[in-house]
Amino acid sequence: MKISSFEVVLIITTIMEINPWFQVVEMFRSKSTGSVSWLTFVSISVIGTLWLVYAIQINNWPLIVGNIIKLISSLAVLIAYLHYYKKQKDIS
Numbered sequence: 001m002k003i004s005s006f007e008v009v010l011i012i013t014t015i016m017e018i019n020p021w022f023q024v025v026e027m028f029r030s031k032s033t034g035s036v037s038w039l040t041f042v043s044i045s046v047i048g049t050l051w052l053v054y055a056i057q058i059n060n061w062p063l064i065v066g067n068i069i070k071l072i073s074s075l076a077v078l079i080a081y082l083h084y085y086k087k088q089k090d091i092s
Contacts, residue, residue, distance in 0.1 A: 010062065017066060020044075020073040027080045038081050044074040 020041065027033060048070040055063030 013066075017070045017073060020077045024076050024080045027077075027084055031084055033081050033084045036077065036081050038078065038085075041074045041077045041081070045071060045078065048074060 023036060027036065048067050051063065052067040052071065055061075055067055
């Protein structure tokens, strides 16, 4: 099966949607949320949800899968942020 250059771009951008996991790993390592913009990840989650709803409506599996990956990644950052932010508040 030959993959077009457009499909290669789509595959690469879908893989790049896991990049918030790097932020989660860094938060667990440093046990700090200082370098995280929670508003960015809230907006990514909202936008991802809207795109996921649209993708489901038009039954477009590549969009569905990509946006599920995006949502899981951004929600993981938000959960880690809340976890460590609460601990930082308790210490202060």
